[in-house]
Amino acid sequence: MMIGYIVAASTPFEFIATLDPEKPISLYDYVAVDHVEYDPSRGELINVRLLGQIVKLYRDPYSAKRDLPLYNVIRDVSNNILEVQIAKVKVLGYVEGGELRQPKHPPRIGTSVYLAEREDVEELFKVEHGLCVGRLTSRDLEICLDLNGIKRHLAIIAATGSGKTWFSVVLIEELLKKGAKIVVIDPHGEYVPIRDSIYRLGPYTAKVIKVSEHHVGDLMYKIGVLDSDPEAIANAAGVPPGAKKIRYAIYLAWSYAKKVRKAAGRPVGLSFLRKVLYTAMRGETALNKLFQQYKVEGDFPMTDLKHLASRDRHAVFSALTYLKRLQRLGVFAPRSTPLSKMLGDITIINLAGVNEEVQDYVVSHLVNRIFQARVRHVRSLKGFQLPWPVVLFVEEAHRFAPPKTLRKTKSYEALSRVASEGRKFGVYLVIISQRPSKVDPDIISQCQSQVIMRIINPKDQEAVRESSELLAQEFLENLPGLDVGEAIILGPIVKLPVVIRVRDRVLEYGGSDIYLATTWKVDKTADASRLWRRYFNSAPSPSLILSAARLKILRKIREGGRVGVKLLEDNREVDVWFENGVPVCSACGVGKPCHHVYKALEEVVEVR
Numbered sequence: 001m002m003i004g005y006i007v008a009a010s011t012p013f014e015f016i017a018t019l020d021p022e023k024p025i026s027l028y029d030y031v032a033v034d035h036v037e038y039d040p041s042r043g044e045l046i047n048v049r050l051l052g053q054i055v056k057l058y059r060d061p062y063s064a065k066r067d068l069p070l071y072n073v074i075r076d077v078s079n080n081i082l083e084v085q086i087a088k089v090k091v092l093g094y095v096e097g098g099e100l101r102q103p104k105h106p107p108r109i110g111t112s113v114y115l116a117e118r119e120d121v122e123e124l125f126k127v128e129h130g131l132c133v134g135r136l137t138s139r140d141l142e143i144c145l146d147l148n149g150i151k152r153h154l155a156i157i158a159a160t161g162s163g164k165t166w167f168s169v170v171l172i173e174e175l176l177k178k179g180a181k182i183v184v185i186d187p188h189g190e191y192v193p194i195r196d197s198i199y200r201l202g203p204y205t206a207k208v209i210k211v212s213e214h215h216v217g218d219l220m221y222k223i224g225v226l227d228s229d230p231e232a233i234a235n236a237a238g239v240p241p242g243a244k245k246i247r248y249a250i251y252l253a254w255s256y257a258k259k260v261r262k263a264a265g266r267p268v269g270l271s272f273l274r275k276v277l278y279t280a281m282r283g284e285t286a287l288n289k290l291f292q293q294y295k296v297e298g299d300f301p302m303t304d305l306k307h308l309a310s311r312d313r314h315a316v317f318s319a320l321t322y323l324k325r326l327q328r329l330g331v332f333a334p335r336s337t338p339l340s341k342m343l344g345d346i347t348i349i350n351l352a353g354v355n356e357e358v359q360d361y362v363v364s365h366l367v368n369r370i371f372q373a374r375v376r377h378v379r380s381l382k383g384f385q386l387p388w389p390v391v392l393f394v395e396e397a398h399r400f401a402p403p404k405t406l407r408k409t410k411s412y413e414a415l416s417r418v419a420s421e422g423r424k425f426g427v428y429l430v431i432i433s434q435r436p437s438k439v440d441p442d443i444i445s446q447c448q449s450q451v452i453m454r455i456i457n458p459k460d461q462e463a464v465r466e467s468s469e470l471l472a473q474e475f476l477e478n479l480p481g482l483d484v485g486e487a488i489i490l491g492p493i494v495k496l497p498v499v500i501r502v503r504d505r506v507l508e509y510g511g512s513d514i515y516l517a518t519t520w521k522v523d524k525t526a527d528a529s530r531l532w533r534r535y536f537n538s539a540p541s542p543s544l545i546l547s548a549a550r551l552k553i554l555r556k557i558r559e560g561g562r563v564g565v566k567l568l569e570d571n572r573e574v575d576v577w578f579e580n581g582v583p584v585c586s587a588c589g590v591g592k593p594c595h596h597v598y599k600a601l602e603e604v605v606e607v608r
């Protein structure tokens with residue numbers, strides 16, 4: 001379809017076109033122009049079809065355009081004499097021999113501009129092993145990302161509530177379908193519901209590893225006390241950086257424990273460290289007795305511990321208290337949890353419930369172990385090897401990899417090593433953050449592919465601009481105008497910068513917005529009970545209401561004229577339909593007063 005003409009500023013990279021104001025043309029849509037290009041290999045001029053993308057689109061009053069070249073052409077296009085539609089078009093290139101080539105000559109002024117054919121656009125984005133994450137915003141065409149682009153790391157950046165987690169979950173689905181092994185660093189436990197909905201995607205294994213005993217998880221993440229260092233233990237316990245004597249006490253107890261392990265050959269945990277400090281508090285005789293029990297070589301650290309306990313009992317006592325608190329968390333143990341036990345097709349590290357120091361420590365410990373296990377595999381070294389590459393999703397990356405100048409974290413070291421060397425060893429990063437300006441610029445710039453969603457904060461826009469050479473100024477200007485769920489994708493993961501609407505997901509996650517209208521309508525019980533009575537002529541029993549509370553509502557469903565509710569009970573879905581005054585439960589049958597029906601009634605009660 002012909003939509004206009006090139007009218008100004010034509011270069012091999014971009015041009016200005018006037019488009020028919022009657023035609024509903026979308027920003028980011030693709031256009032084509034006929035063009036003559038010199039082919040040096042053939043030594044002749046060839047006719048090609050040049051493709052471009054509309055990166056800026058606006059309307060002006062016709063009268064304001066008298067100074068534009070080709071005023072008459074504009075008049076031709078603008079049947080509606082009152083206004084003109086002007087587009088800035090970025091030249092993408094022409095396809096020759098299956099490859100996209102850049103023109104060396106500007107297309108001619110006055111050339112007709114067409115809306116690109118569907119096949120031309122499809123050709124632009126054709127990939128093998130595609131990760132199909134959404135459709136173009138400008139037309140109904142599925143867009144698949146190049147799986148191999150993941151090798152050069154990816155950053156997902158967006159203001160809060162713009163759809164980062166949604167996109168990440170869609171990407172996880174696509175990667176799982178390709179057989180990827182995924183580890184998600186999840187500071188708030190947002191990804192935990194993936195485990196219970198994974199069956200919808202296929203026979204994949206999902207494991208949740210928790211760090212706090214009070215949170216959801218299949219297994220606790222444990223760090224061997226002697227696999228870490230005393231400074232890290234003190235940090236994790238919350239000892240203030242300036243509390244030198246308390247830190248020294250922990251250091252001495254840890255050093256002694258290390259010697260004991262060497263001498264006795266058995267693992268020791270925090271209890272042992274506490275035992276050493278407690279004995280030191282009881283006095284020299286008790287300490288001597290302990291030392292005799294475990295015969296270790298050399299005077300260090302016994303003599304130092306004796307001195308400290310006699311001079312600074314208070315420091316030793318405080319160290320004991322800190323270690324007791326740390327022990328309650330349950331993260332430090334005699335032995336680290338083996339990687340082999342933790343990893344499934346997707347492993348979610350649920351960091352909810354512990355302070356930032358512990359989170360930082362766990363992340364650095366885990367990332368280092370994954371990286372080392374891959375190095376061992378690639379180089380055939382001794383020790384635990386990971387036989388397959390891993391994609392590491394890091395949510396809230398600004399917590400773990402802030403700029404070095406701002407704050408030092410342990411996980412920064414681990415992540416920056418993966419960013420620079422991960423590609424060689426098959427550990428690929430997906431960095432997710434709503435504050436790109438608070439993520440170390442070196443790490444962000446190592447993420448050669450980027451998914452950028454709505455960003456409003458100018459500082460963050462600037463950080464995105466600095467880290468992404470590929471992001472054209474026009475795209476940058478349009479960032480605040482993106483809708484929730486829309487994303488600009490650039491880098492090796494996609495042949496050309498593209499703007500998509502992210503597709504629906506199958507897996508659940510826990511960060512969905514809270515719908516205040518429903519959430520504040522806290523007491524649905526009364527309304528649901530009223531409806532229940534109408535169906536069954538009696539009140540619902542408390543045990544039935546409790547059983548219903550365990551069920552999860554997936555969504556309302558409609559079919560023909562009837563309404564229903566899809567529920568999740570453990571791992572199975574149950575549908576409840578309401579028709580002809582009778583509830584029908586797919587699990588319990590027609591007209592049965594079951595807890596599924598009660599839960600469904602709670603959902604269908606109208607908000608008043």
Ligand SMILES: Nc1ncnc2c1ncn2[C@@H]1O[C@H](COP(=O)(O)OP(=O)(O)OP(=O)(O)O)[C@@H](O)[C@H]1O
Nearest residue numbers: 159160161162163164165166484485502511512513
């Ligand atoms: N592709 C999409 N299609 C439909 N709705 C979407 C899409 N992406 C996001 N949303 C809506 O936006 C809400 C917020 O999305 P999401 O939880 O992914 O945001 P976020 O950027 O991760 O926010 P936060 O930083 O607070 O975690 C979702 O609950 C959903 O309602």
